[in-house]
Amino acid sequence: MVSEAADAAAAAGSAPAAPGAGSAAAAAAGAAPAAAVVDRLRAAGCVFAEDEARLLVAAASSPAELDELVARRVAGTPLEQVLGWAEFCGLRIAVEPGVFVPRRRTEFLARLGIDLARRVRDPVVVDLCCGSGAVGAAVAAAVSGVQLYATDVDPAAVRCARRNLSGSSVVVEGDLFAPLPVTLGGRVDVLVVNAPYVPTDAIATMPPEARRYEARVALDGGADGLDVQRRVVAGARQWLAPGGHLLVETSRRQAPGTVEVFARGGLAARVARSAQLDATVVLGAVRQGDAPPLLGRVGDAVEPLLQQAPLPGGNRPLSEKGGSPQAARG
Ligand SMILES: C[S@@+](CC[C@H](N)C(=O)[O-])C[C@H]1O[C@@H](n2cnc3c(N)ncnc32)[C@H](O)[C@@H]1O
Numbered sequence: 447m448v449s450e451a452a453d454a455a456a457a458a459g460s461a462p463a464a465p466g467a468g469s470a471a472a473a474a475a476g477a478a479p480a481a482a483v484v485d486r487l488r489a490a491g492c493v494f495a496e497d498e499a500r501l502l503v504a505a506a507s508s509p510a511e512l513d514e515l516v517a518r519r520v521a522g523t524p525l526e527q528v529l530g531w532a533e534f535c536g537l538r539i540a541v542e543p544g545v546f547v548p549r550r551r552t553e554f555l556a557r558l559g560i561d562l563a564r565r566v567r568d569p570v571v572v573d574l575c576c577g578s579g580a581v582g583a584a585v586a587a588a589v590s591g592v593q594l595y596a597t598d599v600d601p602a603a604v605r606c607a608r609r610n611l612s613g614s615s616v617v618v619e620g621d622l623f624a625p626l627p628v629t630l631g632g633r634v635d636v637l638v639v640n641a642p643y644v645p646t647d648a649i650a651t652m653p654p655e656a657r658r659y660e661a662r663v664a665l666d667g668g669a670d671g672l673d674v675q676r677r678v679v680a681g682a683r684q685w686l687a688p689g690g691h692l693l694v695e696t697s698r699r700q701a702p703g704t705v706e707v708f709a710r711g712g713l714a715a716r717v718a719r720s721a722q723l724d725a726t727v728v729l730g731a732v733r734q735g736d737a738p739p740l741l742g743r744v745g746d747a748v749e750p751l752l753q754q755a756p757l758p759g760g761n762r763p764l765s766e767k768g769g770s771p772q773a774a775r776g
Pocket of ligand 1: 546547548549552574575576577578579580581597598599600603620621622639640641642643661663664665674
């Protein structure tokens with residue numbers, strides 16, 4: 447249990463990109479206020495105070511606004527919710543209050559989804575439990591001709607996802623598959639899912655940033671963390687196209703349980719693991735014996751394969767992306 451909480455703790459913030467030119471407040475105030483901001487953040491326990499101070503200074507348009515942003519951060523609001531955005535696969539994703547902050551590790555799910563979607567002409571992709579819509583946005587930005595649908599049960603998440611998934615994407619509110627148009631039945635080529643998977647008892651041990659500022663429905667996966675995944679897998683076959691794939695993020699420790707859920711749902715499953723992102727994804731093919739391409743057994747290195755596929759934000763290692771406090775946070 448504690449390890450799932452630790453997973454969540456490690457992922458408690460995603461990584462905002464480097465801001466652009468400094469704001470008016472920064473220009474007017476010079477270096478001294480930034481140093482004061484660093485001191486305030488450090489006193490509040492922010493480990494990456496310098497990085498966060500730079501982002502907050504750049505985001506503020508006046509000293510008063512900077513003071514307000516820093517006060518919110520010092521009070522414990524996740525940095526991304528204070529800034530109003532997070533970086534994900536090189537994209538700037540809007541994050542609204544209460545909406546789950548897309549985690550760095552989930553870029554692995556997005557990259558796998560992109561790789562599979564690129565194998566299909568004009569693929570139909572569904573981002574189920576989309577939150578801010580970060581995964582769908584990354585797929586839409588990287589795959590030409592994609593028809594993207596996204597669903598979430600939380601109205602705040604749906605509003606946020608609509609900001610991030612403009613254009614031809616369809617974002618609908620409701621329980622799992624329920625709000626999808628019935629005409630999509632049997633036509634989904636790639637179904638990407640980062641559903642809540644924290645076991646209920648482990649939520650209490652999560653960092654306050656997650657517990658207090660992200661909706662419970664975004665975290666709680668039931669007694670063993672796999673309740674929502676069970677419902678996703680149970681419904682998936684009806685929606686997947688022949689040869690389509692279901693991709694579900696899970697934790698390393700929970701992966702065997704997720705694989706079992708896939709097997710019980712009649713899907714051939716494999717586990718993909720990124721050590722770099724500390725990320726685990728289970729992939730399922732729609733037919734028994736129709737194993738997903740790309741990936742081997744648990745622990746196989748898949749990153750070299752993924753690096754062949756250019757992403758919207760480029761394929762630089764995350765550690766090379768500047769101005770990213772959570773990159774340093776791991
Ligand atoms: C862990 S968050 C992931 C959000 C997003 N996929 C991401 O990776 O940033 C889980 C999301 O699932 C949504 N959710 C939980 N139960 C749901 C359900 N039964 N139907 C649809 N969405 C659900 C939550 O509202 C939340 O936005």
